[in-house]
Amino acid sequence: xxxxxxxxVVEDLQVSYGSIEAVKRISFDVYKGEVVTILGANGAxxxxxxxxxxxxxxAKSGSIRYKELELTSIPAHDIVGLGISQAxxxxxxxxxxxxxxxxxxxxxxxxxxNTATLSWIYELFPRLKERNKQLAGTLSGGxxxxxxxxRALMSEPEMLLLDEPSLGLAPVLVKTIxxxxxxxxxxGVTVLLVEQNAKAALKLADRGYVLEVGKIVAQGTSKELLxxxxxxxxxxxxxx
Amino acid sequence: xxxxxxxxxxxLTIGSIYALVALGYTMVYGVLKLINFAHGDLVALxxxxxxxxxxxxxxxxxxxxxxxxxxxxxxxxxxxIFGVLLERMAYRPLRKAxxxxxxxxxxxxxxLIENGIMLIWGPMPKIFPASIVPNINWNVGxxxxxxxxxxxxxxxxxxxxxxYFFVNQTKxxxxxxxxxxxxxxxxLMGINVDKIIVTTFIIGSSLxxxxxxxIGMYYRGxxxxxxxxxxxxAFVAAIIGGxxxxxxxxxxxxxxxxxxxFISGYLSSSWALALTYVLLIVIMIFRPTGILGExxxxxx
Numbered sequence: 001x002x003x004x005x006x007x008x009v010v011e012d013l014q015v016s017y018g019s020i021e022a023v024k025r026i027s028f029d030v031y032k033g034e035v036v037t038i039l040g041a042n043g044a045x046x047x048x049x050x051x052x053x054x055x056x057x058x059a060k061s062g063s064i065r066y067k068e069l070e071l072t073s074i075p076a077h078d079i080v081g082l083g084i085s086q087a088x089x090x091x092x093x094x095x096x097x098x099x100x101x102x103x104x105x106x107x108x109x110x111x112x113x114n115t116a117t118l119s120w121i122y123e124l125f126p127r128l129k130e131r132n133k134q135l136a137g138t139l140s141g142g143x144x145x146x147x148x149x150x151r152a153l154m155s156e157p158e159m160l161l162l163d164e165p166s167l168g169l170a171p172v173l174v175k176t177i178x179x180x181x182x183x184x185x186x187x188g189v190t191v192l193l194v195e196q197n198a199k200a201a202l203k204l205a206d207r208g209y210v211l212e213v214g215k216i217v218a219q220g221t222s223k224e225l226l227x228x229x230x231x232x233x234x235x236x237x238x239x240x
Numbered sequence: 241x242x243x244x245x246x247x248x249x250x251x252l253t254i255g256s257i258y259a260l261v262a263l264g265y266t267m268v269y270g271v272l273k274l275i276n277f278a279h280g281d282l283v284a285l286x287x288x289x290x291x292x293x294x295x296x297x298x299x300x301x302x303x304x305x306x307x308x309x310x311x312x313x314x315x316x317x318x319x320x321i322f323g324v325l326l327e328r329m330a331y332r333p334l335r336k337a338x339x340x341x342x343x344x345x346x347x348x349x350x351x352l353i354e355n356g357i358m359l360i361w362g363p364m365p366k367i368f369p370a371s372i373v374p375n376i377n378w379n380v381g382x383x384x385x386x387x388x389x390x391x392x393x394x395x396x397x398x399x400x401x402x403x404y405f406f407v408n409q410t411k412x413x414x415x416x417x418x419x420x421x422x423x424x425x426x427x428l429m430g431i432n433v434d435k436i437i438v439t440t441f442i443i444g445s446s447l448x449x450x451x452x453x454x455i456g457m458y459y460r461g462x463x464x465x466x467x468x469x470x471x472x473x474a475f476v477a478a479i480i481g482g483x484x485x486x487x488x489x490x491x492x493x494x495x496x497x498x499x500x501x502f503i504s505g506y507l508s509s510s511w512a513l514a515l516t517y518v519l520l521i522v523i524m525i526f527r528p529t530g531i532l533g534e535x536x537x538x539x540x
Contacts, residue, residue, distance in 0.1 A: 054427075056424050056428070075432075076428065077427050077430050078430070080428065080429065080430035081430055085428070088424070088425060092424070092425040092428075093425075094417070094421045095421060096421060097414065097417060097418065097421070101414055104411075105414055105418050105426075108411070108429045108430045109429070109430030151429070155429075
């Protein structure tokens with residue numbers, strides 16, 4: 001691992017909503033080309049962490065270093081241009097805009113829209129191509145998730161943040177989405193994946209961190225985590 | 241039939257003015273979910289500022305067309321600056337405050353501008369010079385249409401078409417629509433939402449300034465508190481069309497103008513305002529989101 005380049009280093013990150021501390025001094029790192037997953041239950045601070053990386057929330061203290069840059073002092077709208085894009089929790093597609101308009105907005109930080117990227121996304125998600133003139137709000141939940149991921153890819157990110165892509169989807173769709181994430185990884189994009197679906201996430205990821213009420217309680221390679229009795233009991237539904 | 245057509249022409253003229261003003265309400269509502277109550281007063285202010293510029297230019301510039309064009313451009317620039325200052329000082333500091341605080345701030349800004357106009361120009365009405373637009377009338381099959389009416393109709397239509405294409409066909413327009421739907425998601429696309437909000441105020445104020453100048457040039461008499469009544473009518477137009485919806489504001493403005501003109505033509509102009517609210521109530525009962533304000537069901 002140490003020979004690889006560290007893409008992002010998060011150190012002692014602390015985020016609070018008023019007096020409520022949502023993320024309590026967490027540290028983790030992401031190497032170039034990896035899929036890293038952050039696991040945890042509702043309210044563990046996973047979404048807060050991603051929103052802080054993207055600049056939507058301000059860190060109370062600590063640092064997020066991306067390459068040579070300190071992200072905590074950069075406004076949200078400039079972070080996409082640095083190569084970090086996010087498919088947020090709950091999809092957040094622009095419902096009254098068409099699928100294609102949504103995708104094009106994904107490339108807002110670019111001067112021009114790269115048609116090769118657009119056709120690659122249509123290749124990853126043929127459903128989006130079929131429905132490119134349809135309003136995003138009329139898509140099914142799974143299709144909206146595809147659109148959210150596709151939209152995030154339009155900025156040609158080096159690092160993709162995915163916030164619970166499997167949330168609320170039928171198992172067969174979850175499988176499709178995770179297959180696609182694998183393809184995205186193979187194309188060279190580093191992925192930081194936040195999930196409640198620990199089993200699916202660990203199968204895909206290289207490494208994982210487990211977050212519990214704002215603190216990292218376990219970390220390791222996916223294999224280590226899958227084999228850990230604590231993780232098995234708490235997140236994989238196996239008895240000790 | 242003659243009354244019908246004549247009132248239709250008159251109604252479309254005033255309706256165009258309502259539509260231009262209504263666009264300012266609806267666009268700001270779209271991105272901020274705030275009724276900018278000071279918008280009507282910016283419209284009134286633009287008539288006063290336009291009149292000042294016009295009086296300065298008359299006598300210096302001989303071409304009336306040049307005077308009119310200059311008045312429109314300079315007034316739009318000045319009112320845009322006022323609009324941007326309004327956003328910066330009255331609304332931006334309250335962006336994260338409860339909705340009611342911003343509404344109170346809007347009402348305060350409205351009173352400030354209205355009374356500012358009175359302090360500077362006095363409480364008596366001001367009169368726009370006659371014949372700045374030549375008093376030409378055409379008789380088209382018994383219906384009279386003046387050059388001024390034609391100008392109002394054509395310029396409003398052109399501005400609305402430009403706005404429609406800007407919002408629907410350009411990158412900035414798409415960013416504006418995205419910011420209206422979900423500001424955080426828009427930020428994740430790299431959209432600087434603050435800049436979009438400022439742009440919205442510039443466009444809304446410019447269109448409002450054109451509306452205010454039309455009021456001055458068409459009716460000629462302007463008074464310091466006219467922003468209230470024109471603003472209210474335009475606001476009702478925006479609601480009838482579906483607040484937040486740009487074609488809705490255009491349609492609502494036209495509809496309200498024609499409705500008012502028919503009431504004035506067939507009943508009495510003193511009924512116009514009362515029946516405007518009857519119309520509003522009826523539309524709200526049958527279509528609470530306004531005529532075009534239909535929301536696409538969003539799946540969760």
